[in-house]
Amino acid sequence: QVQLVESGGGLVQPGGSLRLSCAASGSIFSIYVMDWYRQAPGKQRELVATITSGGSTNYADSVKGRFTISRDNAKNTVYLQMNALKLEDTALYYCHTAVRGLGYWGQGTQVTVSP
Numbered sequence: 001q002v003q004l005v006e007s008g009g010g011l012v013q014p015g016g017s018l019r020l021s022c023a024a025s026g027s028i029f030s031i032y033v034m035d036w037y038r039q040a041p042g043k044q045r046e047l048v049a050t051i052t053s054g055g056s057t058n059y060a061d062s063v064k065g066r067f068t069i070s071r072d073n074a075k076n077t078v079y080l081q082m083n084a085l086k087l088e089d090t091a092l093y094y095c096h097t098a099v100r101g102l103g104y105w106g107q108g109t110q111v112t113v114s115p
Contacts, residue, residue, distance in 0.1 A: 002026050002104040004095045009109030012085055016113070020080040022095030022106055030073040032099060036080045038091035038111075045094070049080060062088075085113045 008020040024032065031053045039045040049069035050058045057069050068081040078095065090113045095106040 002032075002097060002099055004097065004104055004106035006093065006095050006106040006109040009093060009111045011112045011114060013115060014085060014087060014113055016085050017081070017083045018085065018111060020082070020093055020095075020109055020111070022078045022080075024076045024078070024095075024097065026076070026099070028099075029076040032097045034069075034071060034078040035096040036069060036078075037094045037096055038089075039094070039108075040088075040091040043091075048093070051078060082111070085111075087113050089113050 003025040005023045033052050035050045036048040037045050038048050048060050051069045066084045071078045092108040094108045097104050
């Protein structure tokens with residue numbers, strides 16, 4: 001079983017920055033593909049960014065050039081650096097991985113972008 005714990009959310013003004021962290025349990029974290037998703041009120045959950053075990057990354061078009069996903073395998077942690085935040089980035093952000101066909105989610109961390 002994998003446990004994921006997110007942190008780092010908060011209230012920020014448009015144009016500001018936040019860094020989210022997701023700490024994962026498990027001795028084989030280094031082989032996990034890790035994702036960040038987000039869900040805004042009244043909207044479907046959407047994939048924001050993905051990082052593979054080898055460090056390859058992929059981003060939703062809406063965050064390209066502003067968000068950066070990274071990982072520290074020594075700390076079993078994945079990060080999401082969010083810059084130039086916009087009002088529409090307001091959402092509950094979730095960390096996710098799938099291991100042996102089972103999906104695991106964290107509890108989410110709230111990001112609110114407001115003037």
